[in-house]
Amino acid sequence: MKEFVVDDKTAKKYRRKSLIAFIIFFALLALGWTGWKYLNNAPRDGGIRGGLQKPLRQVLDLNEEVYSGLFSSKRLVKEYPRSKAAPRARVNGDVGLDPSLFDSASWRLQILRANGDTLSLTLDDIKQLPRYDVVFNFKCIEGWSQITWWSGARFSDLIKKYHLEKEAGMKYVGMATPDEEYYVGIDMPSIMQPQTILCYQLNAQPLPMNQGYPLRLIIPVKYGVKHLKRIGTISFSNTRPPDYWAERGYDYYTGL
Amino acid sequence: MPVRIVEKHKLATRWMHWINFPVLTIMIWSGMLIYWANDVYNVRLGGKVIVRFFPEWFYKALHIQHRLAEGMAFHFVFMWIFIINGILYIAYTLVSGEWRYLFPDRKAFREAWQVVLHDLHIRKTAPPQLKYNAAQRIAYTMIIVMGIGSVITGFAIYKPVQVQWVMILCGGYEAARVEHFLLTLGYVLFFLIHLLQVIKAGWNNFRAMVAGFEVIKEKDGSQNQSL
Numbered sequence: 001m002k003e004f005v006v007d008d009k010t011a012k013k014y015r016r017k018s019l020i021a022f023i024i025f026f027a028l029l030a031l032g033w034t035g036w037k038y039l040n041n042a043p044r045d046g047g048i049r050g051g052l053q054k055p056l057r058q059v060l061d062l063n064e065e066v067y068s069g070l071f072s073s074k075r076l077v078k079e080y081p082r083s084k085a086a087p088r089a090r091v092n093g094d095v096g097l098d099p100s101l102f103d104s105a106s107w108r109l110q111i112l113r114a115n116g117d118t119l120s121l122t123l124d125d126i127k128q129l130p131r132y133d134v135v136f137n138f139k140c141i142e143g144w145s146q147i148t149w150w151s152g153a154r155f156s157d158l159i160k161k162y163h164l165e166k167e168a169g170m171k172y173v174g175m176a177t178p179d180e181e182y183y184v185g186i187d188m189p190s191i192m193q194p195q196t197i198l199c200y201q202l203n204a205q206p207l208p209m210n211q212g213y214p215l216r217l218i219i220p221v222k223y224g225v226k227h228l229k230r231i232g233t234i235s236f237s238n239t240r241p242p243d244y245w246a247e248r249g250y251d252y253y254t255g256l
Numbered sequence: 257m258p259v260r261i262v263e264k265h266k267l268a269t270r271w272m273h274w275i276n277f278p279v280l281t282i283m284i285w286s287g288m289l290i291y292w293a294n295d296v297y298n299v300r301l302g303g304k305v306i307v308r309f310f311p312e313w314f315y316k317a318l319h320i321q322h323r324l325a326e327g328m329a330f331h332f333v334f335m336w337i338f339i340i341n342g343i344l345y346i347a348y349t350l351v352s353g354e355w356r357y358l359f360p361d362r363k364a365f366r367e368a369w370q371v372v373l374h375d376l377h378i379r380k381t382a383p384p385q386l387k388y389n390a391a392q393r394i395a396y397t398m399i400i401v402m403g404i405g406s407v408i409t410g411f412a413i414y415k416p417v418q419v420q421w422v423m424i425l426c427g428g429y430e431a432a433r434v435e436h437f438l439l440t441l442g443y444v445l446f447f448l449i450h451l452l453q454v455i456k457a458g459w460n461n462f463r464a465m466v467a468g469f470e471v472i473k474e475k476d477g478s479q480n481q482s483l
Contacts, residue, residue, distance in 0.1 A: 001262065001263060001386065001387045003262045003263070004260070006261055011261075011471065014259075017467060018466075018469070018471065022463075022466055025466045028274075032278060051325060052325070052326070052329050056329040056330065060332065071418065137416075139429065143290065143291070143294030144296070145430060220417070221417050245325075249326060250325045
């Protein structure tokens with residue numbers, strides 16, 4: 001810090017400098033305000049890039065590139081002893097679960113293969129796969145979390161058993177409820193992570209209707225919004241499949 | 257009449273200060289949009305809720321309800337500016353030697369108390385100081401530590417799997433969210449005191465944060481101090 005006494009002439013110079021600094025300050029303030037207004041009123045795209053101002057969506061896409069680049073399926077979600085699991089799992093959201101539209105007897109898991117065929121599986125087919133339990137802290141995008149115990153078959157085991165290697169070579173998996181009301185898109189590395197399961201049990205009991213009976217997705221590396229309840233179809237693609245909440249302004253990736 | 261010039265704040269400091277102000281405001285605002293979706297915190301006394309974060313009228317007044325997606329988007333866009341600006345500030349402060357004015361010294365805590373007493377008009381004299389008094393040194397260092405804390409607890413909530421060790425370091429996922437929230441309350445408190453102090457310190461002090469220097473009319477022109 002420097003201090004010095006100046007004569008009138010120099011003092012005048014400093015006063016002018018001060019005035020210019022304030023003019024620049026207010027000009028930048030106005031510029032910042034204009035930028036803020038522009039950002040808030042920026043046009044919005046539709047589809048999975050919908051519900052958000054374009055510049056924000058662009059940065060979220062950039063974030064997605066950063067985090068999917070850093071993602072490692074070797075980093076496992078912390079698991080807990082079963083005794084820590086909540087006896088009643090919280091229910092949040094019922095889109096795609098309309099009971100009047102669901103017939104459990106005719107339900108099949110439809111897997112759309114790359115060659116156009118559909119692989120149709122029953123719940124027993126899924127139960128033939130090795131059973132895997134995961135007790136983890138389920139995280140909702142709203143901000144709450146709960147330790148819950150889920151059981152099912154690893155998604156990666158399904159790929160192996162039904163020789164879906166070609167499909168798994170693609171970039172994304174899309175899932176939808178039987179009535180197609182709810183749907184998610186998930187990047188392949190996340191869904192192939194060993195803790196991702198096609199889940200048919202909660203607390204060692206069959207899934208309740210409101211938890212997506214007969215089969216739901218549990219994907220601990222994502223927020224709850226991606227844990228689609230009552231899987232109807234599974235598809236594969238190299239472009240991002242439709243996603244219910246992304247269309248409503250949420251981040252597509254939502255990886256934890 | 258002679259005039260004394262005090263060159264106080266460097267250009268870089270001023271830029272980073274004024275970038276941080278709106279960016280932190282946006283971070284706090286978008287953070288509230290996120291928090292609203294699971295607004296479970298309150299202060300209880302004997303089982304009775306005395307402060308609720310936040311009451312309905314508060315959300316309504318600030319138009320906070322039902323904007324989680326928007327809040328998350330703004331939060332995860334502007335966090336980059338907050339982080340980069342913060343890193344630049346810390347780097348600049350260390351390299352330029354400005355940290356000497358900012359970092360609390362050994363006498364800081366005793367002196368800070370004297371500053372508080374002086375500010376409250378209980379004590380007549382304030383302890384001697386350089387650019388910042390002891391209370392300022394503590395506050396301006398604390399706020400940087402808090403900023404680092406917000407980034408750490410923020411990432412613990414944001415990427416609790418990929419940086420699980422950070423989440424565990426914070427004492428768990430839910431603990432990290434509480435810490436992140438408390439730090440934000442800290443910023444608001446800091447801001448209120450900061451604003452009052454700026455008003456109290458007057459025009460020249462504010463000018464220094466914009467133009468970099470104070471222009472003080474000397475009553476006695478004989479002094480020519482150099483600090």
